[in-house]
Each structure stands twice: as C-alpha cells, then as structure tokens.
Amino acid sequence: MSILSFFHWVQSTDFMSFIRESGLTYPIIMSTHLACIAVFGGMIVITDLRLLGVALQNRPIADVVNGLRWWKRLGFVIMASMGIMLAGSKAVDYYPNPYFWTKMSLLFLIFIHAMIFRPMVYNHPEKLDASPIIPTRAKAAGALSLVLWTGVVCAGRLIGYYEPPGQKGHVVSAARK
Amino acid sequence: MLLLQTNAIADALNSSEWVFPIAECFHIAAFAWSIGMIALVDFRLIGVGMKRETASEIARATAPWTLLGLTVVLLSGPILFLSDTRMYLHNPSFRFKIGALVIAIIFNYTIHRKVALSDSSSAGVKVLVGIISLALWISVVFGGLFIAFA
Numbered sequence: 497m498s499i500l501s502f503f504h505w506v507q508s509t510d511f512m513s514f515i516r517e518s519g520l521t522y523p524i525i526m527s528t529h530l531a532c533i534a535v536f537g538g539m540i541v542i543t544d545l546r547l548l549g550v551a552l553q554n555r556p557i558a559d560v561v562n563g564l565r566w567w568k569r570l571g572f573v574i575m576a577s578m579g580i581m582l583a584g585s586k587a588v589d590y591y592p593n594p595y596f597w598t599k600m601s602l603l604f605l606i607f608i609h610a611m612i613f614r615p616m617v618y619n620h621p622e623k624l625d626a627s628p629i630i631p632t633r634a635k636a637a638g639a640l641s642l643v644l645w646t647g648v649v650c651a652g653r654l655i656g657y658y659e660p661p662g663q664k665g666h667v668v669s670a671a672r673k
Numbered sequence: 674m675l676l677l678q679t680n681a682i683a684d685a686l687n688s689s690e691w692v693f694p695i696a697e698c699f700h701i702a703a704f705a706w707s708i709g710m711i712a713l714v715d716f717r718l719i720g721v722g723m724k725r726e727t728a729s730e731i732a733r734a735t736a737p738w739t740l741l742g743l744t745v746v747l748l749s750g751p752i753l754f755l756s757d758t759r760m761y762l763h764n765p766s767f768r769f770k771i772g773a774l775v776i777a778i779i780f781n782y783t784i785h786r787k788v789a790l791s792d793s794s795s796a797g798v799k800v801l802v803g804i805i806s807l808a809l810w811i812s813v814v815f816g817g818l819f820i821a822f823a
Contacts, residue, residue, distance in 0.1 A: 523818060523819055523821075523822040526818055527814060527815040527818040527819065530701070530814050530817075530818055531811045531814040531815065533701075533705045534704055534705045534708035534709055534712070534810065534811075534814055535708065535709065535712045535807065535810075535811070536709070536712075537705040537706070537708075537709040538705070538706070538708065538709020538710050538711070538712050538713050538735075539709065539713065539722070540709075541705075541706055541709055541710070541738070542709075542710070542713055542735065545738065551734050551735070551738060552726070552730070552731075552734040555725075555726055555730065555734075556725075559723055559725040559726060560723060563722055563723035563724055563725060563726075564722055564723060567716070567721065567722055646702050649698070649701055649702050649705060650698040650701075650702065653694065653697055653698050653701055654694055654698070657694050
C-alpha cells in the first residue's frame with residue numbers, strides 16, 4: 497500500500513469523515529491543538545531555558561526536568577492526538593503539502609533529539625546539577641529543542657498556506673477570510 | 674474606516690504574500706512562549722508541575738520571559754490586524770478575543786501577580802486564580818483561531 501492510498505483510506509474512515517464534515521468539530525480540535533501548544537509549550541521552553549542557564553538559575557535543573565516530565569508527556573499526547581485528527585481528516589490534501597512534510601521531518605528530528613539527549617541529559621538531571629558549570633551537552637539539548645519546536649510551530653502554521661498548483665489564491669483567502 | 678483599510682500600512686502588508694504568514698508564525702510562537710510561562714505559574718498555583726519551587730519563585734523567574742513573549746505578540750498582532758481592519762472589526766470572534774485578551778492581561782498583572790507572589794495566600798484562592806488564568810488565556814487562543822471560521 498502506498499502512502500497516498502493509506503492517506504485516502506484514513507481520510508475515508510467514518511471517524512475522520514465526521515471531523516471533516518461537521519462544522520464546529522474541526523475548529524474546536526484545531527483550537528485545542530493550539531491551546532495545548534501554549535499551555536504545555538511553556539514546559540518545554542522553561543526546561544530549555546534552565547538547561548541554557550538563563551532562567552531559574554538558583555534552582556536545581558533536576559527540579560524543572562523531574563517536575564515537568566509527566567506533564568510534558570501528557571501535553572504531547574493531547575497535542576499529537578489533536579494533530580492526528582486534523583491531518584487525518586484532510587489527509588489527501590496534506591499529502592502534497594511540503595509544509596506538512598517539513599513539520600513531520602522536524603518531529604522526527606525531535607524524536608532523534610530525545611533518543612540522543614535522554615540518556616545524556618534528561619534522565620539524569622542531578623548529574624548536571626553536580627557539575628560546577630552547566631555541561632555543554634545540556635546547553636546543546638536546550639538550544640536544539642528550542643530551535644526544533646519553534647520550527648514545528650511555524651511549519652504547522654504554514655500548512656494552511658500551501659496552494660496546490662492551479663488553485664492560486666484559494667487557500668490564502670480561506671485562511672484569512 | 675475605509676481610510677484605515679486602504680492606508681499605506683495595509684498596502685505594504687498585502688504587497689507580499691509572505692508578510693502575513695511570517696507575522697502569524699511570530700504571533701503563534703510568541704503567544705505559546707508567553708502563555709506557556711504564565712501557565713507554569715498557574716499549574717503551580719493549582720498544585721502541579723514544579724512542586725519543589727514556590728509559585729512566587731516560578732512567577733519571578735518567568736516574568737521577564739513572559740513580558741518578552743507578550744511584547745512580540747503585541748507587536749505582531751497589530752500587523753495582522755492592520756492587513757484587513759474592516760474584516761477584523763466586524764468579526765465576532767475577533768471582538769471576543771480582544772475582550773478576553775484585555776481581561777487576561779489586566780488579570781495577569783493584578784490579581785494573578787499578587788496571589789502568585791504572596792505564598793501565604795490560601796490554597797483555595799491559589800487554585801481558583803490558577804484556573805481563571807488558564808481559562809482566560811485558553812479563551813484568547815480559541816477566539817483567535819475562530820476568527821478564520823466565524
């Protein structure tokens with residue numbers, strides 16, 4: 497099965513058709529996606545800022561990382577669930593959209609980031625606190641996280657601006673109505 | 674109003690198809706940044722998240738970053754608004770959003786700030802203030818998104 501035919505199947509399921517066709521469901525899911533980015537995004541930002549040494553400097557890194565770990569995971573699950581519904585209900589439209597694939601690639605890089613930096617940074621924050629200065633690997637993790645997540649947010653917004661060939665002006669006017 | 678609509682700023686904003694999307698990216702990244710900082714305080718007031726820090730410690734540490742984010746939000750927002758003032762002024766979601774935003778900002782720098790910085794407030798008051806703050810900011814986000822749908 498090709499990716500495109502898989503996308504056709506996803507979009508045609510009853511669940512995804514319902515989201516696409518009911519007037520209020522789609523914008524409510526999208527608003528929830530966006531509100532979660534705001535409410536839970538701060539947890540990522542404060543962790544990154546602490547790793548960089550520019551916020552909460554007088555508090556242990558372990559407090560920030562350990563205190564927010566499960567809340568960040570909860571936020572990610574809600575955000576990703578909403579995202580799958582948004583993309584799934586319009587999967588065929590998303591297939592040719594370069595911003596969608598940019599966003600997916602950045603999310604993949606975030607997965608790689610986690611694989612690399614979890615054992616080195618996030619799983620043992622007390623080791624970072626034991627060091628007299630914040631280790632470079634922790635600063636690198638924080639900086640890369642900020643850049644990647646900002647990229648995800650921007651690529652996500654730009655998905656709405658892609659105009660398939662032959663439909664110039666259509667999507668922008670709908671997005672800005 | 675027609676004058677405002679057709680002024681030079683709107684022309685500049687509409688001359689390139691990239692100005693509006695880029696301003697929107699700044700707007701979204703910055704509101705996520707600033708609301709996210711405020712939400713950290715709200716979660717702590719409610720009693721979850723960074724529980725080894727006090728609400729006042731979190732409020733003090735996040736305040737400059739919240740202000741930075743809000744500044745970018747309040748600079749990028751008018752750029753979006755000026756691109757099509759007439760549409761926005763007649764849009765019920767936009768009016769709701771601006772109303773919620775004004776209340777949220779005032780609340781944040783008065784009651785929210787006072788309760789967050791005084792660790793002696795009662796638990797009930799803290800939880801209530803945290804919930805009101807989260808509800809206000811989530812309303813602003815919902816209002817903003819529904820501009821494109823209502």
